Amino acid sequence: MPVRGVDIKIKGLTHKYTPKSPLTFEEVNLEAKPGEALAIIGRSGCGKSTLLHIMAGLLPSTGGKVHLGDTEVRAPSPRWVMMFQAPHLFPWMEVTQNVGVGLRFAGWPKKKIDERVDEALRLVELEKFADHNVQDLSGGQQQRVALARSLVMEPEILMLDEPFSALDAFTRASLQHDVRAIAKRIGINLILVTHDIDEAVIMADRALIMAGSPGKFMDELEIDLPDPRNREDPEVQKMRARLMTAFHDATSSARGQRPAVGDEKDAGTVQQRGSEASAAVAG
Amino acid sequence: MSTDAAPQGREMPAFGRMCVRGARRLMYAAGGIVVLLILWQLGIMYLVSQPETRVFGGFGPIPTFQKFPELWEQGRIQSAISASLVDRLGTGLLIASIIGVPLGILIGRSRRFRDLSHSPFQFIRMVSPLAWMPLAVIIFATWNGAIVFLIVIAAMWPVAYSTAAGLAKVDPNWYKVARNLGASRLHILKTVILPAIAFDIFSGLRLALGVAWIVLVPAELLGVTSGLGYAIRDARETVDYSYLTAMLVTIGVIGYIMDSVLVCLINRYSWYHRRKN
């Protein structure tokens, strides 16, 4: 298996949005191996997106360091690319132009861009839609274009911020499988932020549980399951239950530590979401 | 990927569809013009049939079109167009864009500037451009300068406010996506902002052209000795009826052509709901 991914090292990362606002998270430490797929799970508002934006160089941190491979992250780079919750495609461009836009920024000649774009479109199975306007595509197809737009940069790390939460359950399930399969095939790191426990179990090699205010990593769980992972598989179900338990232990211990308003309700939301998603897929 | 079915089929190739649409539109345009010419001719026939207006036969479509070769040979049409279009309208619209687009970007991007500038801009905008005329004539050394000033003061507002409105619709996530993929500031301007708002800039320019064209001709009725407005005054003073109507037709045709060019540009750069064609 090829490995294009890199060592990820985060040390003592701290963040505040403004000097007066409370800490978003505090003393976050993280290490990952080249090619590892990591999931960060936690309820909304615990700072997952903020953490990922800092890792991608899209937001400055307040303290601490992020090292991706041999480089300290200070700015965005084609070596680590983020996929967002919505595709945010450029509606005045065709599919191919959207996919190739990063290479255009990098000053590639048109012919080489076309080759790479074709390859990326094959990877996400959209080659038939190459010359469509992106507004003519379904939500799932648009998110695939966004995936191809990220992959075309041949990043070492693909960061995903709840990338499928706006999609219907079936499309979401197929994309979860595909993204993991592609990442494993080309050997890149995945860092997935999600509040969907099923998603973490299907896509990640390891899950980190983030909770509290300010946010912290409370626990982690190795997700040591063979591919392809199937939701109905008893092993997968068992892992899901373990992760769910770990998640609840972590959030209640975080609650014991620092009481926060609305915690009870939000923890319930995560549990509900998880079972909803699995119910939808099973049904 | 059974869930990702293509949302719609495409029966006819885009080019064929475009040709059919173009031919249809052309037929309607020609029909409309024929109706207009017939009404014009009927009106003139009525005037000629009345004893006290019989002399106005020269205003009819036939003498008007017969007049064109002569005017063209004398170079009157060409010089009028060059003075009005290039020297005044073109210069005026260019300056209006150079001021209007950055002004629009400032209004669109800075809330403070928008709030601060709102009252004075509305105040200036609501003064009729022609009301500036006496002032402009005093301030500017040449008539040309005064007319260009009037065009600028009339045309910069639609450009500025369309640009600002376009900018307000730009999704901030597009900037984030571009930065994420390694875009520089210049890339963001060229690849994101300008394509996103080109449509709005041209829409503003179309409105600007409309008001500038309306300001231009009456402004040329005074003082200057060239241009379309001057030609009309000249025709009236020499009591050359068909010259007068020939110049009116010229003004209409040129305005129509310029507007059509801008409509083409607007369509070319519009990206909203592309699929509904």
Ligand SMILES: Nc1ncnc2c1ncn2[C@@H]1O[C@H](COP(=O)(O)OP(=O)(O)O)[C@@H](O)[C@H]1O
């Ligand atoms: N731009 C911002 N300015 C100030 N506070 C913010 C901003 N974005 C997010 N926050 C706050 O930071 C915390 C973490 O947000 P976020 O990272 O989006 O959480 P998550 O992705 O886990 O839902 C939340 O309490 C949120 O209200």
Ligand SMILES: [Mg+2]
């Ligand atoms: Mg988030």
